[in-house]
Amino acid sequence: MKTLINELKEKVVGKDIRIVFPEGNDTRIVSTAARLQAEGSVIPVLLGNPEVIAATAKEAGVIIDNIETHDPANDELFEELVTAFVERRAGKTTEEQARKMLLDPNYFGTMLVHTDKVQGLVSGAVHSTGDTVRPALQIIKTKPGIKKTSGAMMMLGRSSRFIFSDVAINISPDSIDLAETAIASAETASIFNIEPKIAMLSFSTHGSAKSPEAEAVAEATRLVKEARPDLIVDGEIQFDAAFVPEVAQLKAPDSPLLGNASVFVFPNLSAGNIGYKLVQRFAKLEAVGPILQGLNKPVNDLSRGCTADDAYKLALITAAQAVAK
Incomplete structure (x- = not known):
């Protein structure tokens, strides 16, 4: 099995994909560049x-002599981006407000993505998730049919890959949110050569427990099947019934997953965030991401505790998203 890095390089080398890093004052980021x-x-x-x-x-x-740089406070593109930003905001932002906002490197960088001067953005080594996501939602916006973006984590073992969602964005998703996350996660999985078999996770399997929370997951599953009948999806389902074939035979013998799920959609942010970190630390799987899903163009958010290698991998992932767009 090829490594993720080798696969990503094969996808992006020679495609002239330009990725902007708003945090040029961070050693991890300049090392990545x-x-x-x-x-x-x-x-x-x-x-x-x-x-x-x-x-x-x-x-x-490191040497960065030939790397393109832009200073939002003094850049030849600034006026062009101000005009484009005011147009994009369609009356929600004045020119004076735009000038102030575009001094923020995340807004400036997101406008470079919007105007196709670059194909993707990676931030978050210094800035919060909100600082990265807010400009993306205001400028890049979500794809048709997607109301909310979501954050997926790719979990890598020696010979296995999984997608965990949502681990970063939506605190208390409803059934529609969960369905959107599942469909977006399937698309993310496909980009990285993971056959999407989606488990809509709960503490209940096929009605074994009755509660509004379990019913919301079951309804989300129905919405996914209605919108994308081509996808393999099941829920509500417990993790062991989705992941262990022997348990699946006992708890969910009619499940199309057969205990071989590859995409796990968590019922809320608490479960998703705690879940991926448990697997990362206890099972020693590598966590790569978060990968922001559902946007018209790729913008991705690093953890502020990231390494230069994390930033490098996320840059390749972002480039791969741009190629697949």
Whole structure:
């Protein structure tokens, strides 16, 4: 089985995918940019004050002489982006407000994505999830039929891959939200060569327990089947019945998953976030993401505790999303 990195490189090398990093003042990010440029997989673009970026690169011990940089406070593209931003916001933002907002590197970078000057954005090493997601929702917006974005984590074992959603965005999703997350997660899985077999998780399996929470998951499953009859999906279902064939035979013998689920949709953010971290630490699976789903163009959010290697992998994932768009 090819490694994820090798597969991603095969997808993006030669496609001239440009990824913008709004956090050019972070050593992890400039190291990532230098690595991407050196191997020729993705064209990195850094945002920030040029002197600060240069000092950061020196601190990181990397060379970024030929990497494109933009300083929102003093950039030739600023006026063009202000005009485009006001148009995109359609009366919700004045020109004066736009000028102030575009000094924020996340807004500036998201506008580069919107205007197709770059094909994706990776942020979050310094900024909060809200700082990364808010401009994306206001400018990039969600795909038709998707009301809310969601955050997926790719969980990697030595010979296995899984998608866990939503682990980052929606605190208390309703049935429609869960259905949207499931469909978006199936698309994410397919990009990374994972056959999507979707488990809509609950503490109940096929009515074994009665509660509004379990019924919401069952309704979400019905909505997925209605919208995408081509997908393999089951719920509400407990994790063991979705993942262990022997348990599936006992608890859910008629399940199309047969205990071989690859995409796990959690009933709420608490379960999803705790669940992926338990698997990451106890089972020693590698967690890559979060991958933001449902947007018209790829914008992805790093953890503030990320490493340069995490940023590198997410940049390749973002580029792969851009190729698949």
